[in-house]
Amino acid sequence: MANPAExxxxxxxxxxxxxxxxxxxxxxSHRIILQEKPFQILAxxxxxxGEMVTREELIRRLWPTGVFVDFNLGLNKAVNRxxxxxxxxxxxxxxxxxxxxxxxRFVAPFTRDGAGPAVASVASTSAAHTSxxxxxxxxxxxxxxxxxxxxxxxxxxxPGAEVRREKNYWTWAAVAALxxxxxxxxxxxxxxxxxxxxxxxxxxxxxxxxxxxxKVELAAISGDGRYxxxxxxxxxxxxxxxxxxxxxxxxxxxxxxxxxxxxxxFSPDGxxxxxxxxxxxxxxxxxxxxxxxxxxxxRLLIKDIxxxxxxxxxxxxxxxxRGIPPRNSTDVRLANSxxxxxxxxxxxxNTYPGFQPGATWSxxxxxxxxxxxxxxxxxxxxxxxxxxxxxSVRELYSSSKAIGRPLWFPExxxxxxxxxxxxxxxxxxxxSYPNADVRRVTNDLTDYDTxxxxxxxxxTVVVIANHPTSDVWVAPATDLLQAQQITSAALPLFRVAEAxxxxxxxxxxxxxxxxxxxxxxxxxxxxxxxxxxxxGDPAPCGRFVMFASGRAATTELVRVAVNGEEAAPLVRxxxxxxxxxxxxxxxxxxxxxxxxxIPVEGGASVEIAQILGENIGGRLSISPDGKFLAYPYRESIxxxxxxxxxxxxEGGAPMKVLSxxxxxxxxxxxxxxxSLQYSFPQNGVYNVWEQPITGGEPRHLTKFTxxxxxxxxxxxxxxxxxxxxxxxxxxxxxxxxxx
Numbered sequence: 001m002a003n004p005a006e007x008x009x010x011x012x013x014x015x016x017x018x019x020x021x022x023x024x025x026x027x028x029s030h031r032i033i034l035q036e037k038p039f040q041i042l043a044x045x046x047x048x049x050g051e052m053v054t055r056e057e058l059i060r061r062l063w064p065t066g067v068f069v070d071f072n073l074g075l076n077k078a079v080n081r082x083x084x085x086x087x088x089x090x091x092x093x094x095x096x097x098x099x100x101x102x103x104x105r106f107v108a109p110f111t112r113d114g115a116g117p118a119v120a121s122v123a124s125t126s127a128a129h130t131s132x133x134x135x136x137x138x139x140x141x142x143x144x145x146x147x148x149x150x151x152x153x154x155x156x157x158x159p160g161a162e163v164r165r166e167k168n169y170w171t172w173a174a175v176a177a178l179x180x181x182x183x184x185x186x187x188x189x190x191x192x193x194x195x196x197x198x199x200x201x202x203x204x205x206x207x208x209x210x211x212x213x214x215k216v217e218l219a220a221i222s223g224d225g226r227y228x229x230x231x232x233x234x235x236x237x238x239x240x241x242x243x244x245x246x247x248x249x250x251x252x253x254x255x256x257x258x259x260x261x262x263x264x265x266f267s268p269d270g271x272x273x274x275x276x277x278x279x280x281x282x283x284x285x286x287x288x289x290x291x292x293x294x295x296x297x298x299r300l301l302i303k304d305i306x307x308x309x310x311x312x313x314x315x316x317x318x319x320x321x322r323g324i325p326p327r328n329s330t331d332v333r334l335a336n337s338x339x340x341x342x343x344x345x346x347x348x349x350n351t352y353p354g355f356q357p358g359a360t361w362s363x364x365x366x367x368x369x370x371x372x373x374x375x376x377x378x379x380x381x382x383x384x385x386x387x388x389x390x391x392s393v394r395e396l397y398s399s400s401k402a403i404g405r406p407l408w409f410p411e412x413x414x415x416x417x418x419x420x421x422x423x424x425x426x427x428x429x430x431x432s433y434p435n436a437d438v439r440r441v442t443n444d445l446t447d448y449d450t451x452x453x454x455x456x457x458x459x460t461v462v463v464i465a466n467h468p469t470s471d472v473w474v475a476p477a478t479d480l481l482q483a484q485q486i487t488s489a490a491l492p493l494f495r496v497a498e499a500x501x502x503x504x505x506x507x508x509x510x511x512x513x514x515x516x517x518x519x520x521x522x523x524x525x526x527x528x529x530x531x532x533x534x535x536g537d538p539a540p541c542g543r544f545v546m547f548a549s550g551r552a553a554t555t556e557l558v559r560v561a562v563n564g565e566e567a568a569p570l571v572r573x574x575x576x577x578x579x580x581x582x583x584x585x586x587x588x589x590x591x592x593x594x595x596x597x598i599p600v601e602g603g604a605s606v607e608i609a610q611i612l613g614e615n616i617g618g619r620l621s622i623s624p625d626g627k628f629l630a631y632p633y634r635e636s637i638x639x640x641x642x643x644x645x646x647x648x649x650e651g652g653a654p655m656k657v658l659s660x661x662x663x664x665x666x667x668x669x670x671x672x673x674x675s676l677q678y679s680f681p682q683n684g685v686y687n688v689w690e691q692p693i694t695g696g697e698p699r700h701l702t703k704f705t706x707x708x709x710x711x712x713x714x715x716x717x718x719x720x721x722x723x724x725x726x727x728x729x730x731x732x733x734x735x736x737x738x739x
Contacts, residue, residue, distance in 0.1 A: 009021045009112075009113075010112065010113040011046055011110055011111070011112050011113075012110060012111045012112075012113070013095065013108045013109065013110035013111075014094065014095070014108055015027055015028050016086065018042065018046075020043055020046075023036070023039040025085060032085050034081075034082070034085055035078075035081060037062050037074070037078035037081075038078050038079070038081045038082035038085060040061055040062055041058060041062070041078055041079060041082055041104070042082055042106075044057070044058060044061055045096065045104060045105065045106035046106055046110065048106075049106050049110065050105065050106070050107075051105060052099050052102065052103045052104065052105045053103050053104055053105065054102060054103040055072070055075060055101075055102065055103050055104075057103070058075055058103070058104070059072075059075055062074070062075065062078065076488050077469070079096070079104065080490055082096065083096060083490055084445050084490075089490065090490050091523070093107060094107075094108060095107065095108045205735065205736075205737055205738065206734075206735070206736045206737050207733055207734070207735055207736075208733060208734045208736065209731060209732075209733050210228060210230075210243055210462075210731070210732040210733055210734060211230065211232070211243075211250075211731045211732045212731060213232060213731065214467075214729035214730065214731060215232045215233045215234065215729075215730070216230050216231070216232050216233075216464060216730050216731050216732045217230075217231045217232070217233055217238060217260065217261065217464070217730060218230065218231045218261050218262070218263070218264050218449075218451060218464065219231075219264065219453065219462045219463075219464055219732040220264035220265055220266055220273075220308070220453045220462065221266070221453045221454070221455055221460065221461070221462040221734075222266040222270040222293075222455075223266060223268060223270060223455060223456035224270060224455065224456065225245060225455040225456075225457075225459070225460045226244065226245055226246065226270070227242055227243065227244060227245065227266070227270070227293065228242075228243040228245060228462050228732060228734070229241070229242050229243075229253075229264050229266065229273050229275075229293070230243065230264070230732050231258075231260075231261040231264065231275075232256070233256070233260075233684060234256040235256065235683055235684060236681065236682070236683035236684030236685070237256045237257050237258060237259065237684075238256055238258045238259070238260050238261055239252055239254050239255050239256030239257065239258065240252070240253050240254035240261070240264075240273070240275065241253065242293060242294070242295075243732075245734070251294075251295075253273075253291070253293070253294065253295040254275075254291070254295070254298075258277050258278065258280075259277075259278040259279070259280050259283045260277075260278045260283060261275055261276060261277055261278070262276040262277075262278060262286050262306065262307065262308070262356075263275060263276030263286075263288070263305070263307055263308030263309065263320075263358065263451075264276075264308060264453075265308045265309050265310065265311070265318075265453075266293070267290075267311070267315070267337070268311050268315035269315070270293065271292065271293055272290050272291065272292055272293060273290070273291055273292075273293055274288060274289070274290050274301075274308075274309050274318070275288070275289055275290075275291070275298075276288050276289075276305055276306075276307070276308060276309075277289060281641070281662075282634075282641060282642070282662070282663075283662065283663055284634060284663065285304065286304070286305050286306060287300060287302065287303055287304075287305065288300070288301045288302035288303075288305045288309065288320070288339070289301060300339075301335075301338065301339030302320070302335060302339050302342060304322055305320050305321075305322060306320075306321055306322050306323045306353075306356035307320050307321040307322075307356040307357065307358035307359065307405075308320070308358045308405070308451065308453075309358075310358065310359060310360040310361045310368075311337070311361060312361050312365055313361065313363055313364070313365045314365070315337065316336065316337055317334055317335065317336055317337060317341075318334070318335060318336075318337060318361075319332065319333070319334055319345070319359045319360070319361055319368050320332075320333055320335070320358070320359065321333070321356050321358060321359050321370060322356075323351075323352075323353025323354060323355075323356055324347075324353055325353045325614035325615040325634070326614050326615075327349065328349070328350060328351065328352070328353065328592075329347055329348060329349040329350070329351055329353070330347070330348045330351040330353065330356070330370075330372055331344055331346075331347050331348075332344075332345045332346045332347075332348065332359055332368060332370055332386055332391075333345060334388075344391075345368065345386060345388070345391050346386045346391040346392075346393050348370075348372060348384065348393060350374060351372045351373060351374055352372075352373035352374075353615070354373075355371075355372070355373035355402075357371050357403075357404045357405040357450040357451050358370075358371075358405040358451060359386075359405075360405065360406050360407060360408055361388075361408075362408055362412055362433075363408055363409075363410050363411070363412040364412050365388065366387070366388055366389065367385050367386065367387065367388065368385070368386040368388060369383060369384065369385050369386070369396065369406040369408075369415065369433075370383075370384050370386060370406075371383050371384075371403040371404060371405060371406060371417070371450075372384060373402070380399070380400050380401075380402075381398065381399050381400070381401065381402055381403045382395050382396075382397070382398045382399075382403070383395070383396045383397040383398070383403050383406060383415075383417075383431065383436075384396065385433075385434070396431070396433070396434065396436045397431055397436040397438065399419065401419055401420035401421065401422075401424070402419065402420040402426070402450060403417060403419050403420075403450075404417045404418035404419060404426065404448075404449075404450030404451060404452065405417060405418070405450060405451050405452065406431070407452060407453070407454040407458075407461070408454075408458075409458040410456065410457060410458055412433065413432060413433055414430050414431070414432055414433060414458075415430065415431045415432075415433055416428065416429075416430050416441070416452075416454060416458070416461060416738075417429060417430075417431065417452070418448045418449065418450050418451075418452050418463070421440075421443075423509075423510050424447075424509050424510050424511065425445070425446070425447045425448075426446075426447050426448035426449060426450060426466075427440065427441070427442045427443060427444070427446075427448060428440075428441040428442040428448065428452070428461070428463070428735070429441055442735075446465045446466075446467075447465070447466040447467070447468075448463045448464065448465055448466070449463065449464035449465075449466060449730070451464070452464075458738060458739060459736065459737065459738050459739060460734055460735065460736040460737075460738065461734070461735045461738060462732060462733070462734055462735075463732070463733055463735060464730050464731070464732055464733075465730060465731055465732075465733055466728065466729075466730045467728070467729045467730065468492060468726060468727070468728040468729070469492050469726040469727050469728070469729075470492040470493055470494050470708075470710050470724050470725065470726030471485050471486075471487045471488060471492070471493060471724070471725065471726055472485070472486050472487040472493055472496050472504065472506060472516070472520050472722065472723070472724060472725075473485050473486065473722075473723040473724075473725045474486050474520075474720050474721070474722055474723070475702070475720065475721045475723070476719065476720060476721075477671070477714075477718060477719050477720060477721060480688070480701050480702050480721055481702070481703060483702065483704075483721075483723065483725075485725075486519055486520030487506075487516070487520040487523075491508050491509075491523075492508060492509060492726060493506035493507065493508055493514065493724055494506075494507060494508065494509065494710045494711060494724050494726075495507040495531075495537050495538065495710070495711045495724055496711055496712075496713065496722045496723065496724045497537060497538050497539055497540065497713040497722065498540060498713065498715045498716050498722065499515070499538075499540055499545055499562055500540045500541075500542070500543055500544070500545070500562050500716070501562045502518055502716075503515050503516065503517065503518065503562075504516040504517070504518060504520070504722065505526060505538035505545065506523075506538075506724065507531045507537075507538065510530075511530035511531050511532070512525060512530065512531070513525075513526045513527050513529070513530075513531045513538055513547060513564075514526055515564065525564075526538075526545075526564040527560055527564040527565075527567065529547075529549045529558060529560075529567060530549060531547050531548065531549060532547075532548040532549055532555050532575075537577075537619060537711065537713075539578070539579065539580055540580065540584075540716060541559070541580035541584050541587060541600050542580070542583070542584020542585065542600060543561075543562065543584065544559045544560060544561065544562070544584070544600060545559075545560050545561075545562060545564075546558070546559055546560075546578065546580055546587060546600075547560075548575055548578065549569075555572065555573065555574065555575040556569040556570075556571070556572045556575075557569065557570045557571045557572075557575060557578055557587065557589055557598075558570070559600060568602070570587065570598055570600070570602060571589065571591075571596075571598055571605060573591040573592065574591055574592050575589055575590070575591055576590050576591075576616055577589065577590055577616060577618070577619040577620045577631070578590075578619075578620060579619070579620040579621055579622045579629070580600070580622075581622060581626050581649075582622065582624060582625070582626045583626065584600060585599065585600055585601075586598065586599055586600060587599075587600055588608065588620055588622065588629060588649070589620070590611060590616050590620060590631070593610060593611045593615070593616075594607055594608075594609065594610050594611060595607070595608045595609045595610075595611060595620070595629065595631075595647075596608060607651075608629075608647075608649070608650070608651040609647050609651055609652070611631070611633060611645075612633045612635075612643070612645050612654065612657070613633035613634050613635040613643065614633070614634050614635060615633065615634060616631055616632070616633055617631075617632040617633050617634045617642055617663060617664070618631065618632040618664060618665060618666070618667050618678075619631070619666065619667055620667075621667045621668050621669050621676070622649065622669065623649075623669045623673045624669060624671060624672070624673045625673060626649060627648065627649055628646055628647065628648060628649055628655070628669075628673075629646070629647050629648075629649050630644060630645065630646045630647075630667060630669065630676055631644075631645055631667065632644050632645075632660060632663075632664050632667055632678075633645055641659065641660075642659075642660040642661075642662055642663055642664060643657050643658065643659060643660060644657070644658040644659075644660050644664075644667070644676055644691065645657050646658070646676075646693060656693055658676070658691060658693070658695070660678070660680075660691070661680055661689075661698065662680065662681075664678035664679065664680050665678060665679040665680070665686075665709070665710075665711075666678055666679045666688075666709070666711050666712050666713075668712070668713070668714065670690060671714060671718045674692060674693060674694075675690045675691055675692045675693060676690070676691045676693060677689065677690050677691070677701065677712075678691070679709040679710075679711075679712060680698075681708075685704060685705060685706055685707065686704070686707060686708045686709040686725075687700055687701070687702045687703060687704055687709065688700075688701040688702045688709060688712055688721070688723075689701065702723075704725075706727070707725055707726060707727045708725065708726060708727060708728060709723055709724070709725050710724040710725065710726065711723070711724040712724070
C-alpha cells in the first residue's frame, strides 16, 4: 500500500480520479488521458480550490514567453476540452465555474490520497463568493459541421502542431477508445469463434492519431495497412501526403495547388492512388486522376465524378457515383481500372446530388452498396444495394441521420460505416448484410467524416475527426473592422439573426434553436422544434419568427411567435431556402427548382419564377424595398460557374445576372439596395464581400485573416452586422485491432 508521500499526487472528485504526475483522468475506473493544456488548467485550479484563477494567470502558465498565438482563443478551447472530458457545462457547472472575461474556479469538493479530508465545495457557499457580474452566462468555444456548411469547414486549421505530450495524450482519441468499450462493452454472446472474429474487437480496440496539423480533409488506407494517403490544406489549397504507418513518417506526393479533394483510393496492389480533385473554377465539378503512390505524373481518367472509387474483387473495374442536379438523382457507374468502358449501372432518382460519400463493391463481386440522401420518403437517408448483374436496386437500411460510405468486411456479411447519432456527430456503426442489424461501435465526442476507409482484412479503419468551433460576432455598420466576439460557448452556434423583439436567434449543430440577449448572454432554448440543417436560417418576419424544420424526409416552413410558442407550419416540401418580405406579410421560398410566395398568416402559395441553372446554390435574399429577389445558382454549360440572379419579386424574367467568384454563402442585399453581399473564402480565409449590382469587381467588407464565416445577417435597424464565425480542425486517425 502506498504511503501518503507516494500517493498525494492522486486527486479524487465526484466519480473522477486524477493522477497529477501522468495527467491521467479516470472516471469509474475508465481512463481518460487529458491533453497537456486542459490538464495544466485543471491542475492549476486544484492548487487553489475555491479561488478564482484569472485568465492572465492561466495564459502565463500555459504559454511560455516568446510564444505568439491567440491566447484568449487558445484558452477558451483548452477549457472547452477540459469540460468535455469532465462532462461539465458552463451554464450549470459541476466542477469549473466561469467568471466572464476574468477567470475560472474549481467548485467541487475533492480529496488527495493521504492528504486529509475533502476540500469543501464552494457551491454551498457561493453567496459569499459571487462576483458582482451577476449570474454566470459565459461560455467557451466548442465544436460544429457538417455537410451543409462550406466544404472548408472540415479542412481549415485552427492552431498548429501541439507539443509532444499533446501528440500522445489527445482527449478525443482517448475518449473514443474508452467509449467503444462503454458503448458495446460486455458484448453479446457469439455462436462461434468465426463469428467473434468478424465483429469489432472491443477489448483490444486502439486509436492512434496520425496527424496534428488540424488541416486534414480526407484519407485512405492501403489494403495491407502499410500506408495512409491524406489530403491536407495549406494556405487555402490542398495537396496529397503519404504516411508510412510503421515509421510514422510523412512525405508530400502532390503539391498544394488543388481547391479540394473528394475521393482517395489505393489501387488493389497498393502501387497507385486514385484521387478525385475539384475543378479550380468550380469546386462542384470534379475529375478522377491516378498517380504512383510515391509520386510522379498524374493521368486523367474520368470527368464529372463526385465520390471516391471502389474496386471490384479482381481489381479490373471500379464503381463511383455522380450527382445529377437537373434531375435530383444519383448515377451509380462502373468503369475499367484505366477509366475506359465507363457505363451506367443504376440511376437512383429523388436524391440530393450534393451528398456523395461513395459506393463500394462487395467481396463476392455481386453487389454494390451506396448511401444516399433522399428528397422524399419515410426517412432522409438510405443504404441501398445495387445488383451488378442487372442494376436493380433494393433498400437495405434507412435512417433520419446521415449514413456514410459503407465498407465491407472480407466475409461479405458485415458493413462498417460512419453514421450520425442523435447529436449529429458522425460515429462508427456496423450493419449486417443482408439482414441490416445495426450495432454501434463508437460513442464519443468526436465527429467523424462520412468517408472512412478500411484495410483488406477489416482490422484497421482510417477516419477523419472533425472539431469545428463557431461563435457569434458583432460589428458596427459604421466600422466593420471593429468586429467583436460576444459568445464563447461550449456549444458552437452556426446561424444567427435578430428576432423582432431584439433578441438574437442562433442554431447549433444538433438542430436546436436558441435565444440570446443582444450582448450574447443568457442562452435559452427558443423552441422544442428542430431546425433543418442549412435550410433553416431563423428569420424575423413581422411579429413572427420563421424557420425550416425537418419532419421525416420533408421540410416544413414553420411560423412561431417571438416567444417561441404557437408553432404553425405554412408549407411543406423540398425546401432549400426562404426569405421574408420587409413588411413581414409574405415569405418567398424555393421548392423543386421554383420560387413561390405564401402569406405569413397562411393561405395559398403562388409560383413566382423558375430557378435558373441546375440548382439554387444558396439562400434567397430580398431587397430592402421588397421589389427584387436575388439568389445564387450553378451551371455547368458552357463551363462550370456560379451566378447571381436578380429577379422582380412579382415574377418575370431576370433583370440582371452577375458572375460570382465561386461558391458563395449567406447572400444578402446591402442596406442601400445597390449591392449583393456574400461570404467567400480567399486563400482559405472567409470574409464578407460586396458585389455592386451594376457590375464591377467585388470588394472586401470584413478583413479577417483567419477563420470561417458560417452565416451573417444585418440587425433589424441596420446598425450591426451579426456573424456566426469560427474555425475547423480535422485530423486523421487509425482505429486498429477492430477484430
